Amino acid sequence: MKALLFKEIKLAMHPTTYLFMVIGAMLMIPSYPYYVAFVYTCLGIFFIFLSARENKDIFFTASLPVRKSDVVKSRIITVAIVELLQLAIGIPFAIIGIRINPNAAGNMVGIEANMAFFGLVLIMYALFNAIFLPLFYKTAVNVGIPLVFAGIAVTMYVVAVELAVQMIPFFKTHLDTTAPAMAKYQFPILIAGMLIFALALWLTFRKSAANFEKVDL
Amino acid sequence: MEILSVQNLNKHYPKLDLKNVSFNLEQGYIMGFIGRNGAGKTTTIKSIMRLVHPDSGMVTVLGKDFAAEEFSCKQQIGLVLGQVSYYPTKKISVIADVTRRFYPEWDTNAFVSYLKRFDLDPDKTVKELSDGMRVKFALALALSHNARLLILDEPTSGLDPVSRDDLLELFQELIENSERSILFSTQITSDLEKCADFITYIKKGEIIASTSKDDLVNSYKIVKGTRVQLTETLLPRLIGCKKNDFGFTALMRTDDLPTVDGLEVAPADLESIMIHIEKE
Numbered sequence: 001m002k003a004l005l006f007k008e009i010k011l012a013m014h015p016t017t018y019l020f021m022v023i024g025a026m027l028m029i030p031s032y033p034y035y036v037a038f039v040y041t042c043l044g045i046f047f048i049f050l051s052a053r054e055n056k057d058i059f060f061t062a063s064l065p066v067r068k069s070d071v072v073k074s075r076i077i078t079v080a081i082v083e084l085l086q087l088a089i090g091i092p093f094a095i096i097g098i099r100i101n102p103n104a105a106g107n108m109v110g111i112e113a114n115m116a117f118f119g120l121v122l123i124m125y126a127l128f129n130a131i132f133l134p135l136f137y138k139t140a141v142n143v144g145i146p147l148v149f150a151g152i153a154v155t156m157y158v159v160a161v162e163l164a165v166q167m168i169p170f171f172k173t174h175l176d177t178t179a180p181a182m183a184k185y186q187f188p189i190l191i192a193g194m195l196i197f198a199l200a201l202w203l204t205f206r207k208s209a210a211n212f213e214k215v216d217l
Numbered sequence: 218m219e220i221l222s223v224q225n226l227n228k229h230y231p232k233l234d235l236k237n238v239s240f241n242l243e244q245g246y247i248m249g250f251i252g253r254n255g256a257g258k259t260t261t262i263k264s265i266m267r268l269v270h271p272d273s274g275m276v277t278v279l280g281k282d283f284a285a286e287e288f289s290c291k292q293q294i295g296l297v298l299g300q301v302s303y304y305p306t307k308k309i310s311v312i313a314d315v316t317r318r319f320y321p322e323w324d325t326n327a328f329v330s331y332l333k334r335f336d337l338d339p340d341k342t343v344k345e346l347s348d349g350m351r352v353k354f355a356l357a358l359a360l361s362h363n364a365r366l367l368i369l370d371e372p373t374s375g376l377d378p379v380s381r382d383d384l385l386e387l388f389q390e391l392i393e394n395s396e397r398s399i400l401f402s403t404q405i406t407s408d409l410e411k412c413a414d415f416i417t418y419i420k421k422g423e424i425i426a427s428t429s430k431d432d433l434v435n436s437y438k439i440v441k442g443t444r445v446q447l448t449e450t451l452l453p454r455l456i457g458c459k460k461n462d463f464g465f466t467a468l469m470r471t472d473d474l475p476t477v478d479g480l481e482v483a484p485a486d487l488e489s490i491m492i493h494i495e496k497e
Contacts, residue, residue, distance in 0.1 A: 003318035010315050011304055060303035060312075062268050064319045065291035216269035 004066060004074035011060075012075070014051045017082055020044035024090025028097040031108040035158045038121045041086045042128045042154060045079050049136060049143045058140055062217055069209040072137060076205050079133070083125045087118060094118075098178050106178060111165050116175045116186035119193030120161050126193075126200035128154050133204050137212040219280070220244045220366050220398045226264050226274035233257055233422050235264065238274070240417045240427040244365070245395030247388055249413035249430075250402040251487070253495055257422040258402040259298075262370050266296055278366060292320065295359020295367045299374075301351040305344035309337060309354060313361075320362035328361035349380035353387075360391070367391070369401040373408050381405070385412045406487035416487070420494065430487075437490050440469045441481040451477060457493030468493035 021044070026037035052058075061071050094113035101107075111117050128150050135146035165171045174185040219241055226238040235257050242248045252258050264271040267287060276283040278290040304312060309332075317323040332339055335353040337346070346354060352372045359367055373381045388399050389412050403409065409416060409430065417427040426433055440455070443464040452458065454476070455467035468485060469477075 003315075006318055007315045010311060011307060055305070056303040059298055062266070063296040063298065064316070065288050066319065067287070214270075217263065 001070060001074060004061075004070060005077060007061070008074055008078040011055070012048055012052045012057055012078070014044070014047040016047050017041075017044035021082060021086045022089055024086055024093050027090050027093040027113045028100065030097075030101045030103055031110075033110040033158075033162070034107070034113050034117060035110070035121065035124065035162070037090065038086065038124065039154060039158070041083055041125075042132075042150065045082060045128075045132070046143060046147050048075075048078070048082075053141065053143060058217060068213055072209040072212050073205060076129075076133060076201065076208065079129060080201055083129075087121065091118075107176075110162055111176050112178050114175075114178050114186055115183060116189040119186075119190035122190075122193030122197040124154055124157055126197045127157055129204045130200050130207075134207040134211055137208040137215070140212060140215050140217065218244045220278065221265075221400065222275075222277045223261075223265060224275045224277075226261065226276070227272045228260060228264055228269065229272055230260070233260065235260055235271070235422045238264075238419070238422070238424055240424060242366075242398050242400055242415065244398055245392055246414040247392055247399045247401070247412055248415040248417060249409035250400060250417050250419065251404065251406065251409065251491065252402075252419035253404065256419045258419060259370055260422075261419065262296075262298070262368055262400075262402065265368070266291075266294070292322065292362070293365045295356070295362070295364030297352065297355040297359065297367070297369045297372060299370055301343060301346075301355045303343070306342055308340055308342050309346075310339035312343070313339070313358065316358050317361070322363045324361055324363065327363075328357060331357035331360055347380070348375050349377075349384060352376075352384060356387070356391075365397055367397065367399045367401075369399065371402055371404070373401075373403055373405055381408065382411070388412050406491055409487055418491075418494075425494070433490070434485060434487065436471050437468050437485040438471050438474060439466065439483045439485045439489055440474075440477070441466050441483070442479070446479060457496030459493075459496070 020040045023037050023040045026032060027034055090113075097113055098106075106112050111120075131153050132146045132150035135149060136143060165176050174182050175189070221242040223241070224239050226235055228235040233255065238257070238261055240248075250258055250261070260269060263269045264274070265276050265283070267276075267283065278293055281290055283290045313328060317325070317328070331337075335350070335357055337350060337354055337357065343351065343354070352369075355369075355372075356367070373384060376384065385408055388401070391397055392399060413430050415428065416430050416433050418425050418433070428436075437456075441464060442451075444460075447458075447460070447465050454469060454473045455465075456469065458465050458467040468490060474482065
């Protein structure tokens with residue numbers, strides 16, 4: 001597994017994925033729909049699969065002494081690392097963003113970059129992974145169709161949670177704020193996000209590996 | 218000792234069926250795997266490596282069941298599918314650095330000496346290599362993890378005659394100490410004349426011969442005759458009969474020769490055997 005992860009980083013990783021990982025800097029923009037910063041990472045992950053396909057990664061990997069399920073596992077771990085690193089890199093930018101925001105009311109066009117937001121982003125990643133990865137491993141070739149389906153799901157999710165936060169008064173006052181007093185309401189969402197992300201990742205791996213096992217390369 | 222044994226592989230595809238594909242390869246020999254495009258060569262190789270799932274059948278490598286001990290079997294095999302075209306923009310040294318981590322038996326000194334021998338510059342990227350060099354790079358990787366069985370899918374296709382000859386000589390050298398064996402698929406029969414000990418011939422998913430090259434060549438003869446000689450009784454014994462204005466040319470089993478008289482008989486080579494058999 002270590003050798004496979006080394007291969008992922010050394011060969012399969014697309015340069016733009018690194019660039020998108022630091023795009024958490026967008027959390028410093030005074031008013032912005034912050035989900036957008038993290039949607040870029042979904043694109044970065046898509047690029048990993050696209051460039052791996054164009055570089056015939058499957059045939060390189062197939063000639064190595066590895067199990068098919070390990071091929072899937074190493075890629076999914078890589079995806080999770082990219083997503084979590086991007087979130088981690090986003091945290092200091094979120095803190096700086098709040099300090100330097102010139103608007104007294106905070107983010108005018110969406111949820112504040114607070115703990116609840118990070119939890120909701122984790123659920124967004126869980127959704128993206130759960131749709132994109134098993135669909136991709138059905139063929140191990142098609143990357144476009146899985147991106148379309150995962151993209152639609154992510155868009156609908158983001159619109160739905162953003163609307164809920166803005167329209168439902170309780171959410172608006174408790175979640176769309178950086179007031180320290182509200183942190184106790186936001187923390188459970190972060191924890192829920194982490195749990196959902198982890199559980200979904202495990203199920204995504206199981207389904208993807210089962211799909212890939214059936215593929216004739 | 219048997220290094221590779223393939224028994225009754227079956228695989229159904231809409232356009233091709235592998236039917237009871239069976240053959241054995243002994244240690245220290247080169248086996249050529251021939252057949253037309255689409256006859257099932259690559260599918261057979263992929264089924265051996267379990268990259269596609271055969272519907273039934275068994276593969277053993279050095280006596281071990283491939284399905285049960287896939288990991289240790291794969292350690293013994295160097296697989297080259299077509300020309301190396303993966304990661305064309307990466308350097309040889311980077312790909313080797315990734316590859317070596319998968320093999321406990323990797324020998325860095327051996328790799329360096331193979332690079333030197335094959336004139337490969339580790340700082341070159343894959344796309345900078347010629348087709349012949351790419352095959353050599355793949356071989357260098359396989360040999361450095363001490364693969365005992367090299368399975369090469371059309372390694373010589375697209376190479377110029379000189380590079381091809383060079384590669385075939387290398388194949389012979391690699392089996393010299395009788396430890397390694399090579400199975401390589403090709404449609405270029407002259408490659409096999411030069412270096413194969415055994416030939417396995419696949420036609421439409423079925424193995425129609427798997428024997429030593431000499432036995433295969435000797436078991437057929439080319440016969441020529443006039444139109445008058447082409448009788449109803451002779452016709453069923455001819456394989457891939459080609460008629461022209463003066464008469465006919467066909468392939469015939471050597472065993473059938475005593476039953477006919479007055480035909481011009483010439484030794485067959487692999488190419489004519491293949492052409493006539495495929496004409497049937």
